Amino acid sequence: METIWTWCCDVLRNPQWFYLITTAAKLVLVFAVILAFVVLSVWIERRVAGWIQDRPGPNRAGLPLFLLRPFGSKEKQPLSKLLQFFGCPPDGIIARLCRWLRLDREIPTFGLMQPCLDGGKLFLKQEITPKYVRTIYFIMAPMLVLGPPLVAAAVVPFASGVDTHFGHISMCVANLDIGPLWVFAVSGLSVYGLTLAGWSSNSKYPFLGGLRATAQFISYEVAMGLSVIPLLMVYGTLNLQEIVQCQADSGWTLLPLWGEGMSLQRWVLFLPLAISFLMFATCIFAEANRTPFDMAECETDLVGGYHTEYSSMKFASFFMGEYAAMVIGSAMVVTLFLGGWSIGFGVDAWLADCSEWLAVLCQFIMFLIKLLAFIFFFVWVRWTLPRFRWDQVMKLCWLVFIELAVVNIALTAVILYFVH
Amino acid sequence: MDLAISAIIFYVLAAAALLSAVGVVALRNPVSCALSMALCFGFVAAIFFGMGASFIGIAQIIIYAGAVLVLFLFIIMMLDVKQEEPVSGSHWFCITGVVMAGMLAGIFCTATLRLPGATGGRCPVRVLVENLGEMNLGNKSQTTPPASPASYGGALPALCPEKHGSSDARLLGENLFSHYSITFAVLGFALLAGAVGAVALGRKLHRD
Numbered sequence: 001m002e003t004i005w006t007w008c009c010d011v012l013r014n015p016q017w018f019y020l021i022t023t024a025a026k027l028v029l030v031f032a033v034i035l036a037f038v039v040l041s042v043w044i045e046r047r048v049a050g051w052i053q054d055r056p057g058p059n060r061a062g063l064p065l066f067l068l069r070p071f072g073s074k075e076k077q078p079l080s081k082l083l084q085f086f087g088c089p090p091d092g093i094i095a096r097l098c099r100w101l102r103l104d105r106e107i108p109t110f111g112l113m114q115p116c117l118d119g120g121k122l123f124l125k126q127e128i129t130p131k132y133v134r135t136i137y138f139i140m141a142p143m144l145v146l147g148p149p150l151v152a153a154a155v156v157p158f159a160s161g162v163d164t165h166f167g168h169i170s171m172c173v174a175n176l177d178i179g180p181l182w183v184f185a186v187s188g189l190s191v192y193g194l195t196l197a198g199w200s201s202n203s204k205y206p207f208l209g210g211l212r213a214t215a216q217f218i219s220y221e222v223a224m225g226l227s228v229i230p231l232l233m234v235y236g237t238l239n240l241q242e243i244v245q246c247q248a249d250s251g252w253t254l255l256p257l258w259g260e261g262m263s264l265q266r267w268v269l270f271l272p273l274a275i276s277f278l279m280f281a282t283c284i285f286a287e288a289n290r291t292p293f294d295m296a297e298c299e300t301d302l303v304g305g306y307h308t309e310y311s312s313m314k315f316a317s318f319f320m321g322e323y324a325a326m327v328i329g330s331a332m333v334v335t336l337f338l339g340g341w342s343i344g345f346g347v348d349a350w351l352a353d354c355s356e357w358l359a360v361l362c363q364f365i366m367f368l369i370k371l372l373a374f375i376f377f378f379v380w381v382r383w384t385l386p387r388f389r390w391d392q393v394m395k396l397c398w399l400v401f402i403e404l405a406v407v408n409i410a411l412t413a414v415i416l417y418f419v420h
Numbered sequence: 421m422d423l424a425i426s427a428i429i430f431y432v433l434a435a436a437a438l439l440s441a442v443g444v445v446a447l448r449n450p451v452s453c454a455l456s457m458a459l460c461f462g463f464v465a466a467i468f469f470g471m472g473a474s475f476i477g478i479a480q481i482i483i484y485a486g487a488v489l490v491l492f493l494f495i496i497m498m499l500d501v502k503q504e505e506p507v508s509g510s511h512w513f514c515i516t517g518v519v520m521a522g523m524l525a526g527i528f529c530t531a532t533l534r535l536p537g538a539t540g541g542r543c544p545v546r547v548l549v550e551n552l553g554e555m556n557l558g559n560k561s562q563t564t565p566p567a568s569p570a571s572y573g574g575a576l577p578a579l580c581p582e583k584h585g586s587s588d589a590r591l592l593g594e595n596l597f598s599h600y601s602i603t604f605a606v607l608g609f610a611l612l613a614g615a616v617g618a619v620a621l622g623r624k625l626h627r628d
Contacts, residue, residue: 137451178589181478188486192458195490199451199497207497214494218487225482238589 012166019167026173030153037371038323042115044372045379052383058114063107122316130201130309137200142310142317144193149324152186155179156331157241159341159363160248160348162356171341171360172241179240180232183332184225187287187325191217194289194296194306197318201309209305212390213296216286219397220293224283226405230272230412231336240335248342248349253277255338258345265419272412277337279401279408284329286393289322290378292385295393330374334367338374341367429470437463450496454489461485475589 011017043058050057088094129138156179159171176182191214198210231253235243250259253273256266286293297305307318334340341363342348351359388396440463443456461484468477596604 176474178474178478181475181482185478185481185486188482191486191490192455192493195493195497196451211494211498214490218490221486 009166015167022169023173026171027154030156030158030173031150033158033368034150034153034324034327037327037375038320039115039119040112040372041323041327041375041379042118043112044375045382046114047111048376048379049383052380058111061109061111061113061117063109063113119316123313125312127312127314132202133309134200134202137196138309139314141193141197141200141306142314142321144196145190145321146193146317146324148186148188148190148193149321149328152183152328153331155182155240156328156335157244157340158367159360160245160352161241162360170241171364175239175241177237177239179238179243180228180332180336181238183328184221187328188217188221190321190325193321197310198306201306203309205303206306206308209296209302209308212302213289213306216289216293216295216393216397219394220283220286220401223397223401223405224280224287226402226409227276227279227283228336229405229409230276233409233412233416234269234273240340244335244340244342247339248344252339252342252344253337255344268415268419269412272408272415273337275404275408277333279405280336281333282396283401284333285378285381286397288325288329288378290326291382292388293393294387295390298387300387326375326378327371330371330378334370334374338370340370430467433463433467433470437467451493454493454496457492458485458489461489473588475592 012021047057047059050059083089083095083098129135154173155176157170157172157175161168161170163169174182194213194217195210198206198208198213201207201210231243232238234253235246237243237246247253251257251262251266254270254277256262256270260266289296294305296302297307302308307315310318343351343362343366348359348363351362437460440456440460444453444460447453447456461480465477465480465485468474468480
């Protein structure tokens, strides 16, 4: 036991091994969180859609209690036995409440099992590859859609750093100094998947969908890149971890209420930053191919768009890729504009004084809460706004956003020149 | 022969980049050619990353792989180019091509071999990579004497993930907007002229 412990310490003391092991651990964590959030955002999507349209949505896919029978539960209704055990009357308030929650028939999951079951269904469905497709590209396309968002997540910081006595751990898989650019570059590569899916399906509607997706993606990438420049000018760094640290110290980009954030200069800069936020969020919607910008898969004129010919797990890859892009987009908005992992109001520094591990845990939870909130916003917009027309989408990008972004950069430069 | 892991990575990536570059010319399906080119850009970007020039690497991906090549692909698909027709070229065509290619290869080889420090298979840019971190950016002490040409070369630099700093992006930006600002602006205007020309060519002529 002692020798194993000393051996572990020796391995960790080697900086290369320390780096490898911590990176692998962070990688697994980030990957698990994203996949969990993909499932969770599908559930949020359907529940919020139900709520907005005044219907329940998927709320019933609980674990039925008859599953317990093979494990020796002879009772048909375990609930009545349980009530008896606690001495509750079988038609009292508690019993009726339990029955209203369907506790007598199933273990409630509030519909959370629904995405899992959908996934299982897609996994078990028959896989059909039409004869007329270009097979290699047809198989490659879903991978190219699902892969990039997962890789792009590597630079998103999910908590601050910890100093262990083996070395410093920065809570972000790859603490690159080109953070936002990495996300833009890598998530931009998923356009290959959409294009190839449209082309390799070798049929009319997928092809049109693929072309639309390509044009929209490239256009909005330009606007997205230009729209964050004011923010980078204000913070003066491309490292996401440093940007979030700045926000933790002196106020979130959109909520400068503590530290240096209370100063007048910061509030003068609020205008360009708010414009930048609006543009960036809209571009993220367009990049994630979500309503009101889902021109590439708009059912009314394109059947299903680029994934019309896909079935089973290949379709599920497109589906997951879209939601993964949405999660990463939300993570970027949260990181750049809403303070990332920072709890705010100087709580971070206070927590870090108590215990760094506690601070990291709280910040991680805070980050997930913010992420969930923004995903909710995403879904809310989808079920509120109708779909735009194709020419409106293109006009919005080329005639409004790019001009506005350039003017915004100039405005920020002027303000920064007079402030400093 | 002791090869550092970074040297092995460099050679593997370089070989892959060369292979995919050959694929651009050799493959028959235009879409495969375009994708092979994207792969080549990716490998070149990876080599840049390995040398610590992460900004240039990411610019390579954003601009070439993410935008330019997608437009290529877009156009190939729009025109629906079928299999490339076998070229029934004359001998003159072949000979001119070979001569041109040979001259270009000669230029590159001479330039590379003439670099100070490129003797005995050593990496001529090592000194750049090593000094990247220590250059005092913004401070006026840029007068550090340059290393003597003999010491330019060396083995390929070792990878050090934590050390690669933002100095790459900063260095590039400061050079581009101070030393080369006029060149940069002129190039920008050249591109603008190109864009205006394209619009002029693509505009529909109204006949009435």
